[in-house]
Amino acid sequence: MLGHLDVMHITAGLFVGVMVGLTGVGGGSLMTPLLVLMFGVNAKTAVGTDLLFAAVTKTVGSTVHGWRDTVDWRIFRRLAAGSIPAALLSVAALQGLGEIGAKAEHVIIVFLGCMLILTAFAALFQKRLVRLARRGGSRHDPRALLPTVLLGAFIGVAVSISSVGAGAIGVTALLMLYPNLPVSRIVGTDIVHAVPLALVAGSGHWLYGDVDPVLLISLLIGSIPGVIVGSLLSSRAPDHLLRPALAAVLLFSGLKLLTS
Structure with a gap:
């Protein structure tokens, strides 16, 4: 028999899975x-568990995008060149802070709060920002090389510390860097890039004991059917209502973390 808490975790996984399928905003x-806020899970454990969950x-999702050929492998390599080294360094630095007290917990909470607020604005204003980028004309690939590697490094740090950054923020930035690429190709590239990044960062947290395997399994039991249901309903979902609602939840969560 599943305990009451396990049922709650499965329900949380289901909710997040449906929302990810509907909106495409990252589960982190x-x-x-x-x-952290509802279940009182230690911040480092929450981040580590969520990375492997993601x-x-x-x-x-990556398998589907690879099969549909909606991945730009050149952009993927540029992102990974920045994100993987940054992720490894960030996890090591976080554990170093953890050894000298509760500083790692404080860093995660503050960073997570800021990233949630940034994600809320990215989700809310994504279409406007992309329109502005397209109005500015196309960007040649050589000029986008360094910004893409730097974006990858930023995402690597952000994801390793807070598990947030590879969803709405990454997609919005890529859409601005490559305004002439189809949105499906940008989203596919971002999802595929998130897999090795989450594995590297999540494995680092696992080595340091920051992953709860039972919690991870409970979340996955709910999220996998949730993602499928959300994806099937996404074409019918009222995006003009969902995005502002999602942005409001993220903004509230971010402010709550920063003021708690």
Whole structure:
């Protein structure tokens, strides 16, 4: 028999899975604050568990995008060149802080709060920002090389510390850097890039004991069917209502973390 808490975790996984399927906004933006604020999970454990949770769920999405050929492997390599080294360094630095007291917890909470607020604005104003980028004309690939590697490094740091950054923020930035690429190709590239990044960062947290395997399994039991249901309903979902509502939840969660 599943305990009461396990049922609650499965329900949380289901909710996050449906929202990810409907909106495409990364699970970390919803799952990590949910675990910290509602379930009282230690911040480092919440981030570590959520990273492996994201790696498993996004592997399914990556397979679909790879099969549909909606991945730009050149952009993927540029992002990974910045994100993977940054992720490794960030996890090591976080553990170093953890050894000298509760500083790591404080860093995660503050960073997570700021990233949630940034994600809220990215989700809300994504279409306007992309329109502005397209009005400015196309960007040649050589000029986008360094910004893409730097974007990857930023995402690597952000995801390793807070598990947030590879969803709405990453997609919005890529759409501005590559305004002439189809949105489906940008989203596909971002999802595929998130898998090795989450695996590397999540494995680092696992090595340091920051992952709860029972919690991880409970979340996955709910999220996998949730992602499928959300994806099937996404074409019928009222995006003009969902995005502002999601942005409001993220903004509230971010402010709550920063003021708690």
